[in-house]
Amino acid sequence: MEYLLRQQIEKIVKLTDDEFAFVLTHFTPRQFKKHQYVVQAGDAAPNDYFVLKGLLKSFYLDEQGKMHILQFAMEDWWISDPQAYHNKTVATLNIDCLEDTSTMYISIENREKLCAELKKMEYFFMKKTTAGYIALQRRILSLMSQKADERYQQFISLYPSLLQRLPKALVASYLGISRETLSRISAA
Amino acid sequence: MEYLLRQQIEKIVKLTDDEFAFVLTHFTPRQFKKHQYVVQAGDAAPNDYFVLKGLLKSFYLDEQGKMHILQFAMEDWWISDPQAYHNKTVATLNIDCLEDTSTMYISIENREKLCAELKKMEYFFMKKTTAGYIALQRRILSLMSQKADERYQQFISLYPSLLQRLPKALVASYLGISRETLSRISAA
């Protein structure tokens, strides 16, 4: 299934077979079961996971124990606690699986090595991070300028396939609204 | 004043005098006056500005003409419309000056060249973008999990120096709350 990873990388930089084989040596496969935690707040979180199959969420638990979903990740997406990962600190986020999940992860050490050894990969990660930055900025604008129902409509059009695999309560949490409000919105 | 730029870069990668001179050839100085626009929604926005002196804001105008501030930038900060910049599309954001400001900008073409020619700089931009990504994620969490007054307190402790240079109405817009609400909060 690693071809998924190669495919994604090659959307940005072309690799020879040897190069890809080299890239692969920096990754480790790992499986998780539904409900299993990949990252727990308070623990180290030195890995960035590329999803081959399955579905996960990353979330923050506030002081009142309320859950706020930052991200979902399904096939072909990446997920981590970026702060813990890049700054090599302890996680503030949690990541768990909504379905049985199969991943390939790269540790921050391996990533640094890989980037140093194969500049194409540094370029790849650069592009990926930049795209992520732009997406986050859009999300901030959406939180600031749109009403609950507009954000929901936007979610539907952006992620139709995700929608079908997620309970509505989780979509609500991602959108920053309550379960009940989302229920009333989607009824209308 | 270019030493400010060198100083910032060298927090992440060390440069020889020659290397920095080379880096500098990719930048262009430019001054703006208070109220002047640096980027206007609808126009191209192919430059990323490093602020030597002054203060700017980037903002989005929604359909109702309401302003939503995404970012401020003062000395030692960078500002652009990242989407327009990296994807070479037309701007959706506006950037204008709150004070007379002096910048050095790098066009996206020059940045690509520079990164290709001097891998240290690619590494520098990578670090900068990653840090930005993490900051945006924190802001999303803050918008989702904190009340207006908590967000304001956080802003005060994060950016005490900015606070003094900004009218409260702009701080309110950045925090995603109304002028009036901020006034009542800061009174309490």
Add this chain to the structure above:
DNA sequence: GGCTTGATGTGATATAGGTCACACTGATTT
């Protein structure tokens, strides 16, 4: 088959924050 659990809907009520309107102060402009 009965039972727990997860997902969803919906009514009643509460509230944070928005909106509108107006007042006051200091600058800046003419």
Add this chain to the structure above:
DNA sequence: AAATCAGTGTGACCTATATCACATCAAGCC
């Protein structure tokens, strides 16, 4: 000196959304 304008405060009222409580339905489990 008068006049405009930017920044700020504050009262009255409105509304989107949260919260609480309960009902329903389906699915997996003993």
